[in-house]
Amino acid sequence: MKIVPLVGLLILLTALVTSCKTYKNLEKVKPKIESTSMAEQLQKLKPGDRIKVYEKSGSVRNLTYIHTESGILRAIDTKKSKEQISIRVDDIAQVQVRKTDVGSTAISTGLAITIGALAFVFGLLIYLGSQSS
Incomplete structure (x- = not known):
């Protein structure tokens, strides 16, 4: 007993x-930048970061970041298929990154x-x- x-x-x-660990908006992640461009904000991410992507269509995805190139975010879908997916940066409304x-x-x-x-x-x-x- x-x-x-x-x-x-x-x-x-x-x-x-x-x-x-909590998800933070990229605007609050250091180094802070004045620009609100999504492409510039995505430069703060490192391969392997766990992110939550809010698309303009309304869907929300939990992903593991790989890289961004030519206006395309590439990541692994951690909840569903575990496959690599691509999302156009123009289709992203907000990204949050999991940080301490x-x-x-x-x-x-x-x-x-x-x-x-x-x-x-x-x-x-x-x-x-x-x-x-």
């Missing part, structure tokens, strides 16, 4: 650590440390209480 709280703590810590969110990471880490310390103290008190009986 003593293992149940530890398993719960492990699950909580895992959930907190995996919440450190420093704020979420700091909050999650602080919360995890606090919960871990409280669980340790609580467990120690229970253990000491059971020894004195």
Whole structure:
């Protein structure tokens, strides 16, 4: 029965650590550029980046970026076919890239440390209480 709280703590810590990544608009990704041209924004991407592409047609795709050339974005569809696809840059309304969110990471880490310390103290008190009986 003593293992149940530890398993719960492990699950909580895992959930907190995996919440450190979020999708950000390319305009917010450094280096920030003044231009709003989609082609210039796509230059910030690196091969292997996980991106979310919002097309002007209304569809949304989760992709792994390969490269952009001649006005065509090439990527791998990570949700459906796992095949390479091509999207014209002119057909893209918005692109978000998955990056580490420093704020979420700091909050999650602080919360995890606090919960871990409280669980340790609580467990120690229970253990000491059971020894004195």
